[in-house]
Amino acid sequence: MSPITFRPLTFGVTRVERREGAPGVCYVTAQQSLRDHPPRLTDRLRHWALTAPERTFLARRCQLADGKSGDWREVTYAQAWAAARSIAQGLINRGLSAERPVVLLSENDLEHALLAMGCMVAGVPFVPVSPPYSLVSQDFAKLRHVLGTVTPGLVFAADGARYGKAIKACVGDEVEVVLTQARCPTCEPAPPLPSCWPPRPRMLWTPPC
Numbered sequence: 001m002s003p004i005t006f007r008p009l010t011f012g013v014t015r016v017e018r019r020e021g022a023p024g025v026c027y028v029t030a031q032q033s034l035r036d037h038p039p040r041l042t043d044r045l046r047h048w049a050l051t052a053p054e055r056t057f058l059a060r061r062c063q064l065a066d067g068k069s070g071d072w073r074e075v076t077y078a079q080a081w082a083a084a085r086s087i088a089q090g091l092i093n094r095g096l097s098a099e100r101p102v103v104l105l106s107e108n109d110l111e112h113a114l115l116a117m118g119c120m121v122a123g124v125p126f127v128p129v130s131p132p133y134s135l136v137s138q139d140f141a142k143l144r145h146v147l148g149t150v151t152p153g154l155v156f157a158a159d160g161a162r163y164g165k166a167i168k169a170c171v172g173d174e175v176e177v178v179l180t181q182a183r184c185p186t187c188e189p190a191p192p193l194p195s196c197w198p199p200r201p202r203m204l205w206t207p208p209c
Helices: 041-051 077-093 110-122 141-150 160-170
Strands: 016-020 026-030 056-063 069-076 102-104 126-128 154-159 176-181
Touching (some): 041 077, 056 110, 069 077, 069 110, 077 110, 102 110, 102 141, 110 126, 110 154, 154 160, 160 176
Parallel strands (some): 102 126, 102 154
Antiparallel strands (some): 056 069
16 A cells, blocks of 8 residues: 655644733734735636636536536636626626625535625625524524525525525515525526526526636
């Protein structure tokens, strides 16, 4: 059996200073100074989209009908940057803002990541919610609290069949709901999405990449 090899990894912060404050308060400060950095995380996405456009940025194994893992679905830096800009325009067209942010109900996946990037490009806050608030809870009390606090203008979930019960119970009719697969009981016809998003019926979405 061949020995396991590890790729060298440089950590940004390896030494910290600890200082006690008021009772129960502890301050931790990095010993090294903060280096120059881009003002926005999306600046790095744009940089790599121009520098290495065909390099893989995100990847996920596709799940087959029998539950086994299929081929990898990959998103390059160029595809992610183009998708983020298109999604951002769709969010702007909807008038989303800090008062009407995006809420993400489902677990991490490619669409989740691209929508989050689109929010960052558009300057629209997004709120990832713990999936058990929708899938495990029976009264959805925590989900109701989150939605009542942030007042979303758009709610996203990956699977309408899994998240449909929570959406029907907690999301008002005035809030747009977007899914990537399977319709849920609250689906209703709506005007076409902006041209930067595929012209599908409301609630069903495929990222433009």
